[in-house]
Amino acid sequence: MSLATRTVSRLLLAPALMIAAAVLVKGYADTGDGFNAGVIAALAILLQYVVFGAEEAERLLPVRRAGLCAVAGLALSLVVAFTPLLRGDALFTHVPGPGKDVVKVGTLELITAVAFDIGVFLLVFGAIVGALRLIALHDRTAELERPPAGGLR
């Protein structure tokens, strides 16, 4: 990859993650939600993989725990969804309920639905990055394991 692509993709990382965060936080007020935010953030990371190669990207970014991130996200979503059962409410009874006041931090509204959305975000982000990361690593180990036969690459 040329120096220009390397520089540009490097520069794009932070803003892309920023946008992902914004899409996640503003999800309840505007277009976007955890799923979208997760995909955007994952794409930002994957761009680094494409441009710098798996090894260097692994070194530059803390992505080794992507799988854990996915599992944690799924767990968070499930907890938010099923906790109301313990109180005898229906699934997905969010707190605060309709008509109650909501604590706001800027655009971010503190309701359990947002926590659920964050779980979705973590899952989507972790699953995409984790899967593609594994594919990239697999490629490398495959090369190490058996020497390329004629006609390969």
Add this chain to the structure above:
Amino acid sequence: MGPALVPRRSALHSERIPAYLALGLAVAGFVAVLVIHESGGGTIDAPWAPTLDLRLTFTLDGLGALYSLLATGVGAAVFAYSSRYLPLHHGHVPRTRPVMDSWRFHGLLALFMVSMVGLATAQDLILLFVFWDLTAIASYFLVGYDRHERESRVAALMAILVTGISAVCLLIGALMLYAEYGTFSLPELFEAGAQGSTTVTVACALIAIAGLAKSAQVPMHFWLPRAMAAPTPVSAYLHSAAMVAAGVFLLARAYPLIQTSGLLLDLLLAIGLTTIAVGGIISLTRDNLKQVLAYSTISQYGYVVTLLGLGGPKGALAASFYVIAHAIAKAALFLTAGAVTEATGSKTLSGTGGLARAMPVLAVASGLAAAALAALPLTIGFFKDELFFAAAVERGTLATVAAVLAAGITFGYVGRFWTGIFLGPRRAEPATIPALLVAPVVLLAAVAVVGGVVVGPFERLAESAGLATFGEPTPGKAAYHLDLRAENLMALGAYAVGALILVSEARWRAFALWVARVGERVGPARMYEVGLARLDALSDAVHFIEVRDLRTRVASVLLPAGLLVLAGILATPSDGLFEVGTIGEDDIALALMLIVSAGAAIAATIPRDHLMLVLVVGAVGFSLAVVYALFGGPDVALVAVLVETVFALLFLSIFALLPRAVLRREANLPTSRLRVRRNAITGVLSGLFAFVVAWAALSRPTPEESVSVELYDRTEDAHAKDSVTAILADFRGLDTIIEITVVGVAFLGIATLLRKGRMT
């Protein structure tokens, strides 16, 4: 099978602990049931799922007490036996983790026992069904305990298929009764359905099917002899006192409703008598010890079904008493078979014999149990036949004759079993066996003898079970009468028939073998095998069509879905469905984008190169994203763009994993004409279906009061301004949960495949 390997002492002890725990549970349960029953019974009633009218209702009535006492009492004897038997069994069939397996084994036995008590006391049909299935599940794992042996696995599958499929009949019957009377509660149903009706008859017939299958009645009897592949304690427990007993228990439990239909009672009578005959005759031909007992069990539960079919207070009382006497005696005989096999290494009548002098205690104890089964005086079994004969006499001559013959056959095979093992020439030298393999037999035999002398308590238990079965008191007056009353004469006749059978084996053997062979050739077992093989083949065929490659997979979803939708459209009124609107100036951009995506879709059929294919398919997705944006769905458009990008990346990275030569070769493979034509037909047809559906949907004016309108209105209640997010995270959250779970599972699958099980 050689002499048992003796495991190390410590391992041996830890293998026994689970058996002792199960034994403790059984004894505690027995005492608890006895105390509660003696103090007048009791009821637990708690709401379970109120919206579905389900309650957790348990009542310890007579019937419940009888079967609970059997399950815990015989259970205690069997668990004590099993504490010594299972380590020996593990010596023959080596296990990698014997202690773990012992926990599993006794855990399942204990689960079975608890389920039986739950079943016996449940007063709610759905609750009953749950425990019914729990016993089936436990029995599956117990029968298939030696899972490395094919015979065990086949037997386990057969047992759960026959009893599990018929269990669905029980559920259907329960739902039918609910639909008619609006309750699952048995006492309420007994009251409401006391007059009988067609619904009650059909529902009871279905419930009876479940009961008959579980109690191994002809023609659903074949699973029980196969289930003898299980270790002996399982056979002794499940197939004499618990699982098979559950079948007749269900009949007794539903009896107040069943007896409203004379037809059902006659059917029960016919099935019961047939089962007595078939089980008895085949039992006379078997050489394998446990097989003799298995067919005898079939035959003897045929008695109970016959008694229920005879009906009346006498039938209900006799059926209850018969179950008690049979369970005690039969469990003892099963345990005897296991002890004899452990001592001699032989599993057959022809391999044993003459053991009376070498194993005197076992010989006497099992002799008493056999005497109880053969209904000799001074054992509890005498009264089971006295009550049986009394009920038969009331019915008429035919039933009387049948009863004597049936009792005669029983005498015959029980006698053949005992004399075959303990009398005659000795064919194998018995090794010493642990005392705990004999003690339970002695205990059960002692109970059988005590019951023959002091019959009162047993009769009272049977009476109170009879009350629950019949709905009215069923007084018994079991006693020895030294006179020429019909019951006594019939008993003498039965002994004579039995003795005749014993001494004339050469005469009837050919006939009995012929019956058994015909049964194997054309009987229900053969139908089961053929049916299972056919179903398997059908499943393979469907599987092959569906998942052979990506094309057939897509086609197998699109075509049936399209046909279903087409049927739906044809079946609904088509007024105003296919309107042709006008294209205004605002729509030009939209129309252009639609043309672009349609063009991309058509172009996607052309390229053979994988990379190009991915890019073209991506183009379809991106142009559709623009269409969504123009249609006013920014959320959907954003998702579409993102998903398309990720897809393209995934495809590209996977192609990078594959050698290029392979990709190139695949891309240049010639496609058969047939396949091209088939693809074209699938594509065009599914496209047409989609077109018709989209057209129909868009022709409808937007409904005023649709769900979507309501969701828009409620968005504010969810503290959201964007209704799509509110739908995803709140209104339709359950859908989202399922979807993200799928994503998580798919990710785990990818990770497992790529790591090939390695942890990195």
